[in-house]
Amino acid sequence: MKPRKIPMRMCLGCGEMKPKMELIRVVKSPEGDISLDFRGKAAGRGAYICRSAECLEKARKARRFEKSFSCRIEESVYEVMLSELSEGPQDS
Numbered sequence: 001m002k003p004r005k006i007p008m009r010m011c012l013g014c015g016e017m018k019p020k021m022e023l024i025r026v027v028k029s030p031e032g033d034i035s036l037d038f039r040g041k042a043a044g045r046g047a048y049i050c051r052s053a054e055c056l057e058k059a060r061k062a063r064r065f066e067k068s069f070s071c072r073i074e075e076s077v078y079e080v081m082l083s084e085l086s087e088g089p090q091d092s
Helices: 053-061 064-069 075-087
Strands: 008-010 017-019 024-028 034-037 045-049
Touching (some): 045 064, 053 064
């Protein structure tokens, strides 16, 4: 039996290639809302970061989310993502 292929994604913060399941997806919904997607199933354009606030800050400073999503992102959105990251996934 062939071993399963593990999907790899690049973290926008540190730039390392890691298995998709180890990363958190940041999604821009069709309505234009940007949020963390802990399940990785939300509709929209996705980008990935490590599960650390440090990588989120690196991506924020380098404006990598803005380049990936081709839009301007308000500072308040980053603050919400940072608080969600520190809290972890919510059971909903």
